[in-house]
Amino acid sequence: MRPYFALFVMFFRESLAQRSTIIGSLLLWCLRVTVLVGVYSVAFRARGGSLYGMHFSETMWSIGVYFIVLSLGVRHVAKEMSKEIRLGIVETKLNKPFNYLLAMLATQLGRGCPHFLLSGVFIVLVSLFIIGVPHIAITSLWILQSAALLVGGLLLALIFYGLIGLCAVWLEDVDPLYWILDKAVMVLGGAYIPVALFPQGVRFVGEHTPFGAVMFITHIFNPDFSARWLGLFTTQILWFGILLVCVGYAHTKAIHSLSVNGG
Amino acid sequence: MRAAMENRIAFLLQVFGMMLNNIAFVLIWVFFFQAFGTINGWSVKEVLAFQGVVAFSYGCSAAFFQGSHSLPSMVYNGALDSFLLSPRSVYMRILTSELKMSGVGDFLFGFILIIVYIFLAHLSLLQGVLLMTLLIPASIIMTNVSLVTSLSSFFMSDATVFAQNLFEVFVSPSLYPSTLYPSVLRFIFIFIIPSLAVGGLPVEAVKNLQGQWYILIWVLAFVWTWVAIKLLGFSIRRYESGNMVGSRI
Numbered sequence: 001m002r003p004y005f006a007l008f009v010m011f012f013r014e015s016l017a018q019r020s021t022i023i024g025s026l027l028l029w030c031l032r033v034t035v036l037v038g039v040y041s042v043a044f045r046a047r048g049g050s051l052y053g054m055h056f057s058e059t060m061w062s063i064g065v066y067f068i069v070l071s072l073g074v075r076h077v078a079k080e081m082s083k084e085i086r087l088g089i090v091e092t093k094l095n096k097p098f099n100y101l102l103a104m105l106a107t108q109l110g111r112g113c114p115h116f117l118l119s120g121v122f123i124v125l126v127s128l129f130i131i132g133v134p135h136i137a138i139t140s141l142w143i144l145q146s147a148a149l150l151v152g153g154l155l156l157a158l159i160f161y162g163l164i165g166l167c168a169v170w171l172e173d174v175d176p177l178y179w180i181l182d183k184a185v186m187v188l189g190g191a192y193i194p195v196a197l198f199p200q201g202v203r204f205v206g207e208h209t210p211f212g213a214v215m216f217i218t219h220i221f222n223p224d225f226s227a228r229w230l231g232l233f234t235t236q237i238l239w240f241g242i243l244l245v246c247v248g249y250a251h252t253k254a255i256h257s258l259s260v261n262g263g
Numbered sequence: 264m265r266a267a268m269e270n271r272i273a274f275l276l277q278v279f280g281m282m283l284n285n286i287a288f289v290l291i292w293v294f295f296f297q298a299f300g301t302i303n304g305w306s307v308k309e310v311l312a313f314q315g316v317v318a319f320s321y322g323c324s325a326a327f328f329q330g331s332h333s334l335p336s337m338v339y340n341g342a343l344d345s346f347l348l349s350p351r352s353v354y355m356r357i358l359t360s361e362l363k364m365s366g367v368g369d370f371l372f373g374f375i376l377i378i379v380y381i382f383l384a385h386l387s388l389l390q391g392v393l394l395m396t397l398l399i400p401a402s403i404i405m406t407n408v409s410l411v412t413s414l415s416s417f418f419m420s421d422a423t424v425f426a427q428n429l430f431e432v433f434v435s436p437s438l439y440p441s442t443l444y445p446s447v448l449r450f451i452f453i454f455i456i457p458s459l460a461v462g463g464l465p466v467e468a469v470k471n472l473q474g475q476w477y478i479l480i481w482v483l484a485f486v487w488t489w490v491a492i493k494l495l496g497f498s499i500r501r502y503e504s505g506n507m508v509g510s511r512i
Contacts, residue, residue, distance in 0.1 A: 018424075020419055020422060020424075020425040021424045021425060021428075023425070024424060024425040024427075024428030024429065025428060027428060027429070027432055028428050028431050028432060028435070031432050031435060031436070032435060034448070035435065035436050035439055035444075035448065038443070038444055038445045038448045039439050039440070039443040039444065041445070042302065042303070042443045042444075042445065043295075043299045043302055043443060046299065046300075046302045046303075047299055047300070051298060051299065052298070172273075173273055173276065173277075175277070175280065175365070176276045176277060176279070176280020176281070176283075176284075177280070179280050179281065179283070179284035180280060180283050180284055183283075183284050183286075183287030184287070186287055186291075187287050187290055187291055191291070192291045192295070193291055193294055193295050193298070197294070197295075197298040198294055198298075199294065199297060199298075202294065
């Protein structure tokens with residue numbers, strides 16, 4: 001674990017030193033929260049205050065949580081892997097005595113942590129101040145269930161985006177594949193509209209595919225969360241297992257197929 | 264463009280991949296209006312229209328004027344020198360210095376959405392023509408605001424990510440239905456950050472034949488072109504050569 005922790009600390013410090021990037025990210029969160037609060041306040045007022053058991057406050061908290069987790073940037077693992085494979089940098093990492101995927105995770109978590117902490121504090125404070133406390137019972141069980149879904153989602157995201165990154169060995173340019181799959185996560189993960197407000201068919205797809213499973217943390221403010229928690233967590237574990245096998249197979253194939261660019 | 268199209272498969276993957284990517288934003292608002300119903304006269308049809316305008320104007324800007332987005336890396340790498348030595352307009356040389364193939368996907372996707380909206384909403388010939396003509400100032404505004412955000416690279420080192428975030432600050436509000444904005448936010452996103460001018464405002468202008476919005480969008484296009492040229496001139500005075508040696512063919 002020491003090499004991964006060292007990587008995490010190194011990239012955490014590097015990310016913290018890039019103040020203009022952090023300020024830019026914070027401006028963006030400011031704007032997104034402001035716009036979404038404005039848009040949803042108008043929408044909920046037109047619908048009498050609630051829809052499918054969701055109120056304005058739960059909707060905004062759900063979307064806020066999505067953006068907090070997004071700021072960690074685990075999805076960038078795909079682009080980083082693709083870039084390293086295209087540039088040939090991957091050859092210097094494959095012969096190291098640590099797991100390449102875990103090293104990518106540690107790197108990305110280190111880079112994303114400052115953004116995650118800042119945006120987390122900002123979004124939570126703004127939400128408490130403008131939107132208020134969500135109308136749910138915040139118990140220690142709820143906190144544990146949320147933490148489990150968060151960790152499960154992050155690990156699943158690593159495997160999911162790692163698989164996309166590995167495709168660079170065969171596809172050279174994984175950008176189109178990344179765009180499509182990343183947008184599937186955005187839509188089915190509850191980015192701009194919580195999954196609870198989806199039509200039934202789409203909600204079913206969101207709750208049973210890896211695209212939605214990556215962001216099950218956004219379900220924690222749904223009115224039926226406690227009843228559905230076990231099903232959601234089981235789905236995450238199931239997809240984690242399936243994709244882990246796929247990544248293992250793809251990794252083995254990739255090592256044999258790898259043609260290192262740049263000599 | 265011809266060089267990129269030599270590798271047909273990669274080109275087609277980029278174009279169609281971007282079109283599929285853009286469907287996500289349409290789907291989000293389709294689900295939103297299916298859940299909330301018609302709000303302030305807007306429904307699923309108008310989603311197609313404003314998403315089409317944004318996609319078209321962004322696609323136009325990226326496909327043909329990608330230089331406005333790539334300026335920060337040019338400044339950081341010292342690649343701007345050759346533009347400054349040329350007798351032609353620096354503004355146009357920067358804008359047309361690069362093309363982005365995926366922008367063609369945005370451009371085509373936006374055009375298709377607008378055509379679909381014209382038929383679904385049963386727009387008159389006048390309304391259809393007005394909507395098409397509004398795509399020109401929307402693209403001009405998108406390109407010039409992108410250039411203005413990229414000028415941050417003259418004032419800080421390696422502003423690539425910062426400039427991208429600033430551009431996102433402009434583009435993000437345009438991806439939301441304009442009639443859902445409270446009046447204070449509408450004012451800000453029309454007159455200070457012209458996001459709605461490349462999103463919902465052209466649709467509002469055409470849907471209800473509101474001449475004042477039509478004229479305003481064209482005025483904003485001229486204003487932002489003037490602002491971009493002036494700010495570019497001011498920023499270039501701060502530029503220091505990176506002494507990068509190379510040739511531009």
